[in-house]
Amino acid sequence: MELIEKYLDAIELTDPIKFTGRVIGVKGLLIESLGPVAVIGELCKIYIPRYEKFIFAEVVGLHDKIVQLMTFEATDGLEIGCPVIASGETLTVPVSEKLLGRVLDCLGKPIDGKGDVSSSIRYRVQSTAPNVLERKRITKRMVTGIKAIDALLPVGKGQRVGIFAGSGVGKSTLLGMIARNTLADINVIALIGERGREVREFIENDLGAEGLARSVIIVSTSDNLPLARLRGAYVAMSVAEYFRDQGADVMLLFDSVTRFARAQREIGLSIGEPPTTRGYTPSVFDTLPKLLERAGTSQKGSITGFFTILVDGDDMDEPISDTVRGILDGHFVLSRKLAERYQYPAIDVLKSISRLVTSVAGAQTQKAIGVIRKYLAVYEEAEDMIAIGAYVKGSNPEIDSAIEKRPTILALLQQSITEKVPFGETIRTLGTIAGIDIPHSELDQFMDVSSFDTAKLLERRDRGKMDI
Helix, strand or coil, rough: CHHHHHHHHHHCCCCCCCCEEEEEEEEEEEEEECCCCCCCCCEEEECCCCCCCCEEEEEEECCCEEEEEEEECCCCCCCCCCCCEEEEEEEEEEHHHHHCCCCCCCCCCCCCCCCCCCCCEECCCCCCCCCCHHHCCCCCCCCCCCHHHHHHHCCCCCCCCEEECCCCCCCHHHHHHHHHHHHEEEEEEEEEEEHHHEEEHHHHHHHHHHHHHHHEEECCCCCCCCHHHHHHHHHHHHHHHHHHCCEEEEEEECCCCCHHHHHHHHHHCCCCCCCCCCHHHHHHHHHHHHHHHEEEEEECCEEEEEEECCCCCHCCCCHHHHHHHCCEEEEECCCCCHHHHHHHHHHHHHCCCECCHHHHHHHHHHHHHHHHHHHHHHHHHHHHHHEEEECCCCCCCHHHHHHHHHHHHHHHHHHCCCCCCCHHHHHHHHHHHHCCCCHHHHHHHHHHCCCCHHHHHHCCCCCHHCCC
C-alpha cells in the first residue's frame, strides 16, 4: 500500500502537459511563434532539427496569439516550424560562495574553466527593490581607497554613484582601483557591452589577483545579443543581492549603464516600441530605475553601486546621462581635460557631487571639504590669467592661497594604479591642506567595522572544492 501511495504522490507532482508552439517568422532579432501559452519573461526552448540542439529564448512580447521571443545565442539553423517549448520558469542564477573569484556569462555560467558553480540556491534575475521602509538609512562610510573620493566626495554604504565619462578617460582603471582598494567585503563586477579584448585586460591589469580573489565578475561583451547583455546586468545585480542577504557590504561595479540602455533600446525597437529621445524607447526609461533601485541598503547588508555612464561627445545632458543622474545619489565626472594633463584618476571635483556628504562626514570634515573646493574654484576662475602671467602676486589673497595650495591639492587628487593609502592618512592630509583639525572621533563616528567574515566564506568555498 505504501508503495502505491508513493507512486500516486509522484504522479500528482508531475506535470505531464507541455505547452508548445512553433516558429512562424523571424524579423531581425525577433522570433515570432504561434504559441506556446507563456508569460512575459518566461524561458522557452527552441529545438533546431538541423543541428539537433536546443537554444534558449525569452518571451519579450505578446501580440494576439503570437509570442515574441529573443534568444541569448546565435540562431543558426532556425527555420519555420521549429518547436517552441515553454519552461514555465523565468531566468534564475545559482548563488553561493562558489562564485567568489569566478568569471560568469550572462546566464550565470562559468567561462573561466575553473569548474562548476552549481548551487541549490537560485535567485530570480528580475526581482524588485527592497521595500523603501525596510531600507536602513545610510549613515556609515564606504572606504573606496581612492584619495580624491574618500577625501572630497565621501560615499556611504548603500549609496549609488554614477561615474560619467567619455571614452578613454580612465573609468575602467578607476573601477579596478576601487575593487582592489575598497574595504567592502565583496566585489561584484558587471562588464556589460565591453570589448572582448578589454575584459581580460581589466581582470589581469586593472583588477589583479588580489582584487579577483574576493570578486565575482559577470561578462556580456559587445558581440553578445541584446538580450544577453541585458540579462548579464540583471544576473550581476542578483549575485550582489545574494551576498547582501548574507550580511555583506557589497561593492557593485557596473560598466556600463549606457550599453545596458542601448541593449534595451534594440529590444524595444524590435518589438515595435516607438522611438523617443535620440531613438531610445519608453521601456528604456522604465527599466533603468527598476535596475538601479535594487542597489542600496537592506536590513541585512548593503550594495554600494558605482555605475559608469558613457557620455557621448562629453555631452552630460544626453538622455541616459540626464535620466541616471536624477536616479542616483551622486555623480562623479571624469574630465578629458584632466586626463590629457595626465592627472589620474581624472575626477573633476567641482563638477562632481556626493549627495550624502552630510550623512557620512562630520562637521569638521565637511568644513575641510568646503575649503578645498573653494581653493579649486578660485584657481579655476583665475587659471587663464595665471597661465599667461597676467596675475600679479598680492593682488588677491584668495588667489594667492589657491596658488600656494595647488601642489598639495593636486597630490591629494592624483593616485597611481598601485598606490594604497590608508583612510586615516587621507583624512589627515585633507585637514592639513585645509588648515582644519579633524578629530579622530569623526572618523570613528562614521566608520563601521563589518561583521561579515569574507575569509571564512573563502575557506568554505575551498573546502567544498576539496570535497569534490
